[in-house]
Amino acid sequence: MMNVTDALEEKMKELKLTEEEKKRLLMTGIDVEAKDRAGSFFLCDHTVSQCVINQEGLELLPIQTALEKHDLKDYYWKLLQPEKDPFTKRAEEHLEGGYFIRALPGAKVTFPVQACLFIRMDQFTQDIHNIIIAEEGSELHIITGCSTSPHVRSGLHVGVSEFYVKRGAKLIFTMIHTWPEEMVVRPRTMVLVEEEGVFISNYISLLPAKDIQAYPTAILQGKNSIATFQSVLLARKGSFMDLGSRAILKAEGARAEIISRSVSTGGTIIARGHLVGEAKGVKGHLECRGLLLSSEGVIHAIPELEARAEEVEMSHEAAVGKIAREELEYLMARGLTEEEATSLIIKGFLTLEIKGLPPALKEQLDALYEEMGKAL
Amino acid sequence: MSDLFKLEGVHVEVKGKEILRGINLEIRGGEVHALFGPNGSGKTSLINAIFGFENYKITKGRVIFQGEDITHLPPYEKAKRGLGISFQRPPAIKGVKLLSLARLCAKKDGLLIEEYAKKLNLLSHLEREVNVGFSGGEMKRLELFLLLLQDPVMVFLDEPESGVDLENIALIGQAINRLLGRKVEPDPEKPIKKVLKEKRKSALIITHTGHILDYVEADLGHVLLGGRIVCSGNPREILHTIKEHGYDECYRCFGGKNERA
Numbered sequence: 001m002m003n004v005t006d007a008l009e010e011k012m013k014e015l016k017l018t019e020e021e022k023k024r025l026l027m028t029g030i031d032v033e034a035k036d037r038a039g040s041f042f043l044c045d046h047t048v049s050q051c052v053i054n055q056e057g058l059e060l061l062p063i064q065t066a067l068e069k070h071d072l073k074d075y076y077w078k079l080l081q082p083e084k085d086p087f088t089k090r091a092e093e094h095l096e097g098g099y100f101i102r103a104l105p106g107a108k109v110t111f112p113v114q115a116c117l118f119i120r121m122d123q124f125t126q127d128i129h130n131i132i133i134a135e136e137g138s139e140l141h142i143i144t145g146c147s148t149s150p151h152v153r154s155g156l157h158v159g160v161s162e163f164y165v166k167r168g169a170k171l172i173f174t175m176i177h178t179w180p181e182e183m184v185v186r187p188r189t190m191v192l193v194e195e196e197g198v199f200i201s202n203y204i205s206l207l208p209a210k211d212i213q214a215y216p217t218a219i220l221q222g223k224n225s226i227a228t229f230q231s232v233l234l235a236r237k238g239s240f241m242d243l244g245s246r247a248i249l250k251a252e253g254a255r256a257e258i259i260s261r262s263v264s265t266g267g268t269i270i271a272r273g274h275l276v277g278e279a280k281g282v283k284g285h286l287e288c289r290g291l292l293l294s295s296e297g298v299i300h301a302i303p304e305l306e307a308r309a310e311e312v313e314m315s316h317e318a319a320v321g322k323i324a325r326e327e328l329e330y331l332m333a334r335g336l337t338e339e340e341a342t343s344l345i346i347k348g349f350l351t352l353e354i355k356g357l358p359p360a361l362k363e364q365l366d367a368l369y370e371e372m373g374k375a376l
Numbered sequence: 377m378s379d380l381f382k383l384e385g386v387h388v389e390v391k392g393k394e395i396l397r398g399i400n401l402e403i404r405g406g407e408v409h410a411l412f413g414p415n416g417s418g419k420t421s422l423i424n425a426i427f428g429f430e431n432y433k434i435t436k437g438r439v440i441f442q443g444e445d446i447t448h449l450p451p452y453e454k455a456k457r458g459l460g461i462s463f464q465r466p467p468a469i470k471g472v473k474l475l476s477l478a479r480l481c482a483k484k485d486g487l488l489i490e491e492y493a494k495k496l497n498l499l500s501h502l503e504r505e506v507n508v509g510f511s512g513g514e515m516k517r518l519e520l521f522l523l524l525l526q527d528p529v530m531v532f533l534d535e536p537e538s539g540v541d542l543e544n545i546a547l548i549g550q551a552i553n554r555l556l557g558r559k560v561e562p563d564p565e566k567p568i569k570k571v572l573k574e575k576r577k578s579a580l581i582i583t584h585t586g587h588i589l590d591y592v593e594a595d596l597g598h599v600l601l602g603g604r605i606v607c608s609g610n611p612r613e614i615l616h617t618i619k620e621h622g623y624d625e626c627y628r629c630f631g632g633k634n635e636r637a
Binding site: 324325326327329330331332333334335336337338340341344345347348349350351 | 427429431451452454455456460461463466467469472476477505522526
């Protein structure tokens with residue numbers, strides 16, 4: 001096994017990351033020193049700068065290498081088809097990178113694996129294809145951070161991701177986006193969950209991007225499979241976010257939960273959610289809550305429930321509003337200025353008790369919320 | 377001692393309707409005053425207006441604190457100058473942990489958080505969200521906990537005993553006495569009399585039932601009726617009269633009539 005620290009020192013030296021870049025990466029959940037990480041993958045523009053493993057039972061490869069080494073016909077372009085839309089088509093035509101992460105059967109990968117998709121060149125296009133396989137009975141935690149160097153203003157990021165959660169496996173996937181103002185982002189994610197499998201997705205996007213559109217979908221194929229999606233979104237003036245999560249419950253006992261928190265300080269957020277119950281006795285719940293802080297902004301919650309079988313139990317709650325004056329005044333009477341009180345309430349609103357986060361990442365997220373509070 | 381806090385002919389409007397019509401009140405350093413009045417007489421409105429909350433507009437008159445006109449300062453400026461409040465119905469603030477709020481209130485001394493939380497049986501609440509799922513008694517304890525951390529010069533307690541069971545009233549009474557510097561620990565450096573004098577704080581306590589006055593000694597009582605303070609005097613005597621005869625007696629005394637009767 002390679003020593004992460006040694007390998008990193010060499011690779012990262014070549015990359016010559018600036019302090020500013022490192023700070024930005026840390027806010028994206030990526031620790032450049034890869035402390036407490038089971039593995040680390042770093043794609044800078046189109047170049048893999050780092051791909052190291054620090055734990056047994058884990059396989060981590062650049063997607064091109066994985067395609068040479070393994071027969072991936074059951075996984076590559078299996079859940080998604082290039083014809084889906086022009087962006088997905090792009091990703092097929094220009095495969096420029098991506099990761100292949102696999103937890104071997106029964107392997108419990110205790111520390112998270114971090115994967116960073118980083119853009120350093122302005123007006124750059126990054127087309128990515130990722131595959132994650134959690135083999136039977138395995139457990140895998142992945143932190144994906146997508147970010148750019150602070151000087152980058154604009155670009156296009158297209159990420160096709162196909163995840164496979166096998167029987168009894170558990171995959172916790174946390175994605176943090178810290179994009180610049182002029183970035184266009186098109187993730188395309190499909191997840192297949194087998195019997196007794198658990199998929200948990202956490203998505204956090206608090207910095208302004210010009211245009212993000214995504215609708216990750218989990219197909220609960222096996223009995224008693226579970227999917228949970230949690231999203232925390234902040235849109236500033238000029239940002240457009242059309243984001244949702246979908247779960248298709250295809251087998252008996254399948255359960256899904258979709259939770260989102262959106263805050264707009266002037267941007268547009270379309271918060272979607274879609275539960276499709278296709279088997280008897282499945283359960284799902286959808287919750288969209290939004291806080292609109294400026295009349296220039298828009299929050300449009302679109303929760304959808306679709307029952308296609310008997311005895312399906314699905315519910316949703318959606319609420320969009322403003323900060324309660326009463327809460328603000330309560331805090332102000334305790335000595336907080338209006339700005340401090342507002343920022344505390346927003347932080348509280350956005351702080352979802354995100355499941356399965358390692359303490360280090362939790363600390364980083366707290367720091368990110370802190371930064372965000374200052375910038376509001 | 378000179379006046380610490382003064383209301384001079386204060387008129388208050390709530391949503392365009394005049395609720396208070398010329399309130400005059402003087403509270404000196406170290407004094408505790410009780411404010412009585414029937415439901416809807418404007419007791420809470422008075423406190424909310426003093427703090428400068430949006431829907432409570434002072435249309436006439438002045439609020440003077442430590443010689444400064446603070447009538448139109450925003451709430452946090454008032455808090456900064458040493459005014460504290462215990463809300464009658466504090467709001468729940470989702471996602472904000474009590475500990476985070478406590479830290480913001482205890483800018484001076486974070487070490488006291490644990491000590492005061494222990495005293496108010498709130499240690500296990502520090503990791504919970506502010507007032508989310510709290511009982512009436514827990515909310516009132518939380519109010520006093522934050523006030524103790526803020527360590528204000530003068531406090532306004534809006535019905536600190538409402539919704540609190542008997543067992544907790546004693547605890548709340550103790551906390552108020554501690555807050556007002558009326559209960560102090562022996563100090564090896566100074567005689568208790570001196571410590572009491574230094575720590576003694578002023579308060580205006582709104583009480584509907586008067587229960588809290590079994591635990592906290594008030595120096596002066598006032599009755600608010602028809603938008604004015606119609607009577608000031610010995611708080612125990614006032615309370616006794618109200619308990620025996622209701623507010624009708626107050627109406628009779630000042631010559632108005634009970635519009636609710």
